[in-house]
Amino acid sequence: MKKELLPKVGRYAFMAEPFRCDFSNHLFVGHLGNSMLNAADFHSNDRDYGMSYLNKIHRTWVLSRLVIEMEEMPVAYEKFDIETWVEGVMRFFTSRNFAVKSPDDGKVYGYGRSVWALIDTETRQPADIFEVQGGLISEYVETDKPCPIDKPGRVKMGKDAALVRTIDTYYNDVDVNGHINSVKYIEHVLDLFDLDWYRQHRLKRFEVAYVAEAHQGDRLSLWKEQTGVDEYCVRITRDDDTKQEIVRCLMKFVKD
Amino acid sequence: MKKELLPKVGRYAFMAEPFRCDFSNHLFVGHLGNSMLNAADFHSNDRDYGMSYLNKIHRTWVLSRLVIEMEEMPVAYEKFDIETWVEGVMRFFTSRNFAVKSPDDGKVYGYGRSVWALIDTETRQPADIFEVQGGLISEYVETDKPCPIDKPGRVKMGKDAALVRTIDTYYNDVDVNGHINSVKYIEHVLDLFDLDWYRQHRLKRFEVAYVAEAHQGDRLSLWKEQTGVDEYCVRITRDDDTKQEIVRCLMKFVKD
Incomplete structure (x- = not known):
């Protein structure tokens, strides 16, 4: 019997804990990034292609790119939801997006984009994403939901750094x-x-x-x-x- | 009309988020400490003598001592509850305890103890705790609940450090x-x-x-x-x- 699919977009609740806020009372960007990674982890585990399953077959997700773009940062005690979904999947990479929203009025704080590679934990070499659970992740690709921030570009640095x-x-x-x-x-x-x-x-x-x-x-x-x-x-x-x-x-x- | 009192012990739910765990997959002690401080903050705010109220009257709690003693640390994805209560209150200091428990089977991971001072945020001088909300905190003192770890001692250091x-x-x-x-x-x-x-x-x-x-x-x-x-x-x-x-x-x- 085929297992029923979950919704493509997952939504996870967080809070700007006061001791994770900076001098201006806004959530530290690092903690927001951490919450995004947790949301990614919850979302993929819930859908059977997360770390919990991958560890059993000696595979793991490795974060390759992360972009966070915010109009506003949550302040201490504010609750925020992180929506996350897979926007695309290729053999060795998958792209996952994030939206950070207020659970109360739907206000959008900002968005995130990320790119993940699948690797073999023994050889540390890239592994084929479509071989995991018979390519299950493909059934969760969501291309219609907007993520209105630029994709990660090539960070160009000169010799003057x-x-x-x-x-x-x-x-x-x-x-x-x-x-x-x-x-x-x-x-x-x-x-x-x-x-x-x-x-x-x-x-x-x-x-x-x-x-x-x-x-x-x-x-x-x-x-x-x-x-x-x-x-x-x-x-x-x-x-x-x-x-x-x-x-x-x-x-x-x-x-x- | 007198406002009804909440229970003396507050209980708050946390989770050992995977990206807040160390190389051995156990929650970092720093993050556990952070969760205890958050629980203290939620508990005191819920009972009207927390930072949210104190900020309005130019007072704040300052952490003076913290003890964490653990039999076991939560591992990644484990949920844990932190119970917290005020064990004693004096004019300038209050002591607050913590118990870290599994929400599933009640297993005790460990305990914490803390001492807090109240200060005036303008003068940075100690302020009288009993003057806050007419000494409301006294009504929340819980002395019967056990916290079976030693109180903070005097940390003695020689000249050989x-x-x-x-x-x-x-x-x-x-x-x-x-x-x-x-x-x-x-x-x-x-x-x-x-x-x-x-x-x-x-x-x-x-x-x-x-x-x-x-x-x-x-x-x-x-x-x-x-x-x-x-x-x-x-x-x-x-x-x-x-x-x-x-x-x-x-x-x-x-x-x-």
Whole structure:
């Protein structure tokens, strides 16, 4: 008997917990990103192609791109819902969108986009998404629901990026896969701007490309370049002989 | 007409979100601490002596002590409830306890204890708790419910503590009061131990005394001393001419 499909769009409830808000009483972008990743996880698990199932067949989702674009951030105690759905699926990648909304009046705080790769946890090589549960994910592709923000672009950086900080990575940076947590990179990058900057600017769009994995103990170098009015790119490299690029991101701020 | 009182013990539902778990798939202690602070906040707001009311009269709660003692930490996706209640109240301080339980079978993960001071947000001086809502909090004191872990003691450190790390503080470290977030100190201290340590040890008891406030941009020095078998104390001082003590804490680990 074929199992009945769930709705394509999942909706999950969150709250801007006061101790996860910044000095201005708005939810930290890192925590919003974390909630998006949780929503993605709940949505895919509920539909039988999430980590819970994948772990059994030595596969896992790896986040490749994340874009968050917000008109407004929830303030302390505000409840927000994250809707998430799969917009497209190819052999090695799938794209998943997010909408952040108020549960009360339907107000839209903003949107997100993400790209995920499926990998084999033993070989760390790309794995075929259509081989999972007989390609079940294809039945959940939702192309009609709008996500009115730009897709992740190619974050272009010149040679002028300046080394602005070198950081060590520790126990709290590491996730269950033994890698530096995706959200921790976001926090380290946003920490390059100080309170005075955030008093006058609001982060409107954050775009991150996860290029390679880093591990606890890796020393990371952060290179920053201004690429427009209130627009910055940051590249994170491993601070060893390889100088391997780990993460690249783009931030567009607006004056408050 | 007198408003009806709520139950003395509040119970709030949480979940060990997968991206808030460590390499071993257990909830980070910092996130558990954060959930306890949120439960405290919900409980006191629900009972009209929380931040929401206090902000209007230029008062706020300041965390002075926190103890977390766990038999077991929730693993990814496990739901847990935090019960919290006020155990005692004096003019300038109140003590609040926590029990962390499974909503399914009532299994107890562990307990917490905390001490809070009330201060005037303009003068930063202690304020009289009994003057808030006519001493309403006294009606919520619950002394019968057990909290079978030791009260916070005096964290004694000798002169042998070694300077083990100096860190800068950034945007993501700062809370809505403009101070370094209480939970961030816990994370910085637990980051003094590496993955290899956590592979063999579980943190059983964490005790922290918040002595003074630090602000974004403050450079903090961490001093560590072994005070017993698998027991360590850490002192955090401001890395300037004052060398002011900011935080002192005690960790008891057990071999896994």
